[in-house]
Amino acid sequence: MVNARGFLATVGAASKLVQALPADDSFTTTPPSSLSPAAEQIAHDGSLFPGETLQLTPGLLNSIASELHEQLDDHHDALASLFSFVDASSEMKRSDSNCRAYIDNEIWPNGLVWSIFKRLLGKSLLDVAPIASPCYSNWDNYDEDYCSYLASNFTNSHLHMDHPTSVMSPFYQGATCMPIDGEPANCTLGGFPYYVVNATSVAHIQLAINFARTFNMRLVIKNTGHDFAGKSAGAGALSIWTHYLKGISYLSNYNSSTYTGKAFKIGSGVQSYEIYAAADEHDVTVIGGEGETVGFAGGYIAGGGHSPLGSIYGLAADQVLAMEVVTADGKFLSTSEEKNSDLFWALRGGGGSTFGVVTSVTVKAWPKIGATVSSFTFTTSDTGTSEVFWQAMYYFWTHFTTFADAGAYAYFRAYAIGEDEYYFGMTPFFAPNMSKDEHDSLLEPWLLELADLGIELDINATYYDNYYDAWQPSFPLETVGLDAGRIASRLFPRNRWENETLMNETFVVIKNTTENGFYFTGFNMKAELHPDNTENSANPAWRETVLHAITAVAWADGTSTDDIKTLSDSMTYGCMGQWRAVSPGAGSYLGEADSSEPDWQQSFWGTNYDKLLSIKQKYDPYNVFYALHTVGSEGWEVETETGLPTQNGPLCRV
Numbered sequence: 001m002v003n004a005r006g007f008l009a010t011v012g013a014a015s016k017l018v019q020a021l022p023a024d025d026s027f028t029t030t031p032p033s034s035l036s037p038a039a040e041q042i043a044h045d046g047s048l049f050p051g052e053t054l055q056l057t058p059g060l061l062n063s064i065a066s067e068l069h070e071q072l073d074d075h076h077d078a079l080a081s082l083f084s085f086v087d088a089s090s091e092m093k094r095s096d097s098n099c100r101a102y103i104d105n106e107i108w109p110n111g112l113v114w115s116i117f118k119r120l121l122g123k124s125l126l127d128v129a130p131i132a133s134p135c136y137s138n139w140d141n142y143d144e145d146y147c148s149y150l151a152s153n154f155t156n157s158h159l160h161m162d163h164p165t166s167v168m169s170p171f172y173q174g175a176t177c178m179p180i181d182g183e184p185a186n187c188t189l190g191g192f193p194y195y196v197v198n199a200t201s202v203a204h205i206q207l208a209i210n211f212a213r214t215f216n217m218r219l220v221i222k223n224t225g226h227d228f229a230g231k232s233a234g235a236g237a238l239s240i241w242t243h244y245l246k247g248i249s250y251l252s253n254y255n256s257s258t259y260t261g262k263a264f265k266i267g268s269g270v271q272s273y274e275i276y277a278a279a280d281e282h283d284v285t286v287i288g289g290e291g292e293t294v295g296f297a298g299g300y301i302a303g304g305g306h307s308p309l310g311s312i313y314g315l316a317a318d319q320v321l322a323m324e325v326v327t328a329d330g331k332f333l334s335t336s337e338e339k340n341s342d343l344f345w346a347l348r349g350g351g352g353s354t355f356g357v358v359t360s361v362t363v364k365a366w367p368k369i370g371a372t373v374s375s376f377t378f379t380t381s382d383t384g385t386s387e388v389f390w391q392a393m394y395y396f397w398t399h400f401t402t403f404a405d406a407g408a409y410a411y412f413r414a415y416a417i418g419e420d421e422y423y424f425g426m427t428p429f430f431a432p433n434m435s436k437d438e439h440d441s442l443l444e445p446w447l448l449e450l451a452d453l454g455i456e457l458d459i460n461a462t463y464y465d466n467y468y469d470a471w472q473p474s475f476p477l478e479t480v481g482l483d484a485g486r487i488a489s490r491l492f493p494r495n496r497w498e499n500e501t502l503m504n505e506t507f508v509v510i511k512n513t514t515e516n517g518f519y520f521t522g523f524n525m526k527a528e529l530h531p532d533n534t535e536n537s538a539n540p541a542w543r544e545t546v547l548h549a550i551t552a553v554a555w556a557d558g559t560s561t562d563d564i565k566t567l568s569d570s571m572t573y574g575c576m577g578q579w580r581a582v583s584p585g586a587g588s589y590l591g592e593a594d595s596s597e598p599d600w601q602q603s604f605w606g607t608n609y610d611k612l613l614s615i616k617q618k619y620d621p622y623n624v625f626y627a628l629h630t631v632g633s634e635g636w637e638v639e640t641e642t643g644l645p646t647q648n649g650p651l652c653r654v
């Protein structure tokens with residue numbers, strides 16, 4: 001064990017050393033090739049994926065030290081320690097700089113260090129140009145045709161998920177390199193990370209964590225880039241890209257103290273459509289999201305994860321039986337109700353990029369389940385007047401507890417389409433475990449109310465005998481990649497429907513939202529803890545919810561920074577202020593949230609926050625992991641030139 005002073009001395013010596021050493025391009029001794037890649041096959045009981053068995057070990061670190069000693073002579077001790085583990089109980093402190101290392105500042109690692117790091121990682125350290133750099137002449141990959149392709153496909157999530165740094169909400173990267181059709185201008189890295197570790201083994205992740213911790217680097221984790229606040233971006237950061245951790249293993253007879261039955265072990269790079277296909281192949285059902293490209297085992301489960309099956313089985317995080325994770329000290333840990341149970345509790349709902357890098361999760365597989373699905377829309381053209389439109393909406397509103405209690409997941413939108421003209425779209429009404437007749441009977445009372453208003457809804461429902469076939473056509477790929485908008489959300493509790501006055505108050509607020517020009521998306525559903533599942537750290541507000549509501553504000557290209565702030569504030573404090581006022585003590589869904597959420601600790605975790613914070617302090621006393629509004633992040637902020645809440649700036653202590 002190294003005490004605080006000893007460690008600081010080592011790092012101090014190392015920083016002086018790396019500053020004194022020549023840069024990589026002028027260094028005459030190449031780091032030895034025998035260092036590459038630095039990973040050792042560990043003995044295991046067969047429960048790990050191959051990539052999880054390739055790890056960094058103390059023995060391996062010793063060999064690295066000896067190799068460096070031979071090649072680099074006197075400097076080897078300090079250099080070798082730069083990639084080592086720490087003991088979580090020691091009081092190690094990283095550089096006392098107020099900010100994380102930032103490109104080319106005095107604590108930024110020099111060329112030699114990067115070169116050794118690169119060698120240790122094999123071919124996994126990537127130097128990545130912004131996704132839209134082919135549109136700009138200031139990068140060396142200008143390509144007009146590819147730029148046109150990017151411009152026309154930028155709203156497609158497949159484009160971004162397959163790219164090592166791209167995020168699906170580019171506003172938060174700083175929108176410094178959008179695909180523009182026209183004059184090539186200046187494209188900068190902005191909030192994109194500086195280097196990426198394309199992780200295919202635990203050893204890659206351990207090296208990245210140890211390196212970031214030692215060098216006071218900002219560390220980000222990118223899985224798919226779906227996060228609505230661009231939480232997988234970070235200027236000057238080292239990024240761990242988990243996309244290729246794609247293992248899927250079907251376990252026909254998983255056995256633990258809380259569960260015996262079918263399960264899947266799933267790599268953290270696996271996406272919804274991949275695990276759904278695997279579950280279908282085995283005639284079972286996995287609880288995942290509606291969004292097909294969302295990373296199943298990354299931010300989705302870490303944030304709680306709502307599902308078209310949520311009203312029956314609860315959150316995706318509730319289904320987890322075990323998780324493998326690399327923590328801030330660089331150690332690989334297995335977690336479950338039996339092992340490291342505090343961390344296991346925190347990882348299921350406590351948020352991504354907080355406690356470690358998850359490498360795999362094991363989740364329950366439920367029996368095959370059928371579903372009936374329908375989609376329908378109406379507008380003010382169908383209702384004649386906006387009064388009738390809102391009356392139809394109101395009637396729908398009054399059935400929320402009945403629909404959710406029956407097991408439905410109603411995904412709908414309402415927005416203005418003109419002066420006093422509105423659109424309502426149900427895309428879809430998803431009724432798991434219901435026959436077509438049961439689905440029709442559930443909707444019938446509302447349809448009769450609509451008929452009284454003179455609205456005839458043509459509802460064409462289809463029954464599917466399994467979840468995969470029902471899900472696939474019902475949730476088309478959603479649009480991403482827009483840099484001129486932000487979202488916010490609220491979990492409206494059941495008690496708002498307990499009496500007419502409260503229900504009416506809530507309805508009026510949502511009506512105001514739409515009338516004031518904000519978009520409205522609703523998920524009428526519930527997410528109670530299923531009696532067969534175990535408690536976790538997901539927002540307790542979920543357990544009371546019958547409506548997860550999202551609003552959004554958008555602005556035109558070229559809107560000034562000041563106007564963006566004004567519009568954003570009108571959503572966060574104006575519209576959302578009203579939502580909060582009618583749902584006191586409720587919360588917001590972390591996975592689909594406002595990047596300026598006030599009192600976010602309460603909103604995202606309620607009474608679970610204090611316990612989560614103590615677990616964060618236990619497993620990451622160094623604050624290696626940071627993302628906006630994650631547990632323990634209150635001491636840090638990204639300093640941006642514009643004052644907008646983007647990731648385009650150094651990460652500094654508040």
Ligand SMILES: Cc1cc2nc3c(=O)[nH]c(=O)nc-3n(C[C@H](O)[C@H](O)[C@H](O)COP(=O)(O)OP(=O)(O)OC[C@H]3O[C@@H](n4cnc5c(N)ncnc54)[C@H](O)[C@@H]3O)c2cc1C
Nearest residue numbers: 223224225226227231289290291295298299306352353358
């Ligand atoms: C089109 C679309 C559809 C959606 N559909 C749904 C839905 O049906 N249900 C629902 O609940 N949510 C949905 N979401 C929200 C989604 O669940 C969250 O954005 C989630 O955080 C995405 O996780 P990711 O890993 O795919 O994305 P990323 O943006 O890559 O990661 C999100 C966060 O998790 C962290 N993270 C990722 N992987 C790891 C890891 N292995 N270890 C530790 N931290 C990690 C990242 O650092 C980041 O902070 C949707 C979002 C979009 C844009």
